[in-house]
Amino acid sequence: MTQIPRYHNSLPAGPDAPVCAGTGRERTQGAPRGSTASIKCTVEAEPAENIRWSWIRKRTDGTEEEVPDEDVRVDGLSSSVLVTPHTPEDYGRFLCVASNDVGEQREACVVTLVPAGPPDAPTNCSVSPADPSTVHAHPTSAALTITCLEGFDGGLPQHFTLETWQDNELIDNMTSMFPEWVVSGLRAGVGVTLRVAAHNSRGRSDALRFEVHTASAQHHAAPGTVKGGDGEKREERETGMCGCVCARFSLLFNPL
Structure with missing residues (x-):
């Protein structure tokens, strides 16, 4: 053969x-x-x-x-x-x-x-409704997908955290090696606050805070600097996700 x-x-x-x-x-x-x-x-x-x-x-x-x-x-x-x-x-x-x-x-x-120093905050974050086929959630609840781009890691390995709040109650605190999350089990029709930050062994970045609301409008606004009620500086922008949610987010600067 x-x-x-x-x-x-x-x-x-x-x-x-x-x-x-x-x-x-x-x-x-x-x-x-x-x-x-x-x-x-x-x-x-x-x-x-x-x-x-x-x-x-x-x-x-x-x-x-x-x-x-x-x-x-x-x-x-x-x-x-x-x-x-x-x-x-x-x-x-x-x-x-x-x-x-x-x-x-x-x-x-x-x-x-x-x-080496603390990392930079993530950038170019977006919020959108999560794909229902990939999320096991109650039909009356809401789920969101959050994605960001990594900033400079401060010269050290970094990881990322996402805090999810509703009605001043911490709903979830998630950690990931990449700035990508899916948050489910949210109460529909209730405002959601999301806080994203990067961490390394030298400290934490400034936190990026999202105020997310159900909406049908699409919003865009140029970056600006405003003063929060607590006196901290914020870089604030608005972004919109077509017909589903709109997110207003602020960059909260760590005090020196």
């Missing part, structure tokens, strides 16, 4: 000099003063053996220096350096270049080290 050879959709990869792994060659990393951060670069290369590394450090004061080999750690296709920033000048950019037997990396991978 003759065995039929198997063919693959992709051809074997040819030899290549290293390139930065992932979707981009530049990223930002945060580190508090006095703490040690591991700055890491990862590449893709063929062959993947005998990878050699060089690092350049560009401080914020404009000085530039090569990182000594004894400070560079190598683990196959990854390399890292340990940095402990003590002054503002210790932050800046780290450029790493790898090479193999084929050649040297054409474009350096770049990591920008910044002072």
Whole structure:
């Protein structure tokens, strides 16, 4: 019996000099003063053996220096350096270049080290009725879908929270790795207050507050700054979801 050879959709990869792994060659990393951060670069290369590394450090004061080999750690296709920033000048950019037997990396991978801090508030949030087929809710209750875009994470891993209030009562408090939620079991015809915030190990962002109401009109308003009754500054806008809900939301600034 003759065995039929198997063919693959992709051809074997040819030899290549290293390139930065992932979707981009530049990223930002945060580190508090006095703490040690591991700055890491990862590449893709063929062959993947005998990878050699060089690092350049560009401080914020404009000085530039090569990182000594004894400070560079190598683990196959990854390399890292340990940095402990003590002054503002210790932050800046780290450029790493790898090479193999084929050649040297054409474009350096770049990591920008910044002072770590609380994350920025999520942006471009929208509120819309949830798809009834995906929500198990009573026919007389309401359900909403809330989606936002992530802001800058402060240089640290972040997560997001959503508080849901009706009649000054906390209905739900949800946490997610992404700023996307579905809230169900809401009393229909009753105003809903939603508070969205981002968190990391350095603190919480300003909170974005939504005042949601059932409506048939579609509203849009330009951003503006107003004073709340409690004296806190708010960046306030209105947005509308066609024929179903309209949401008025405020950015509540954390006190300094």
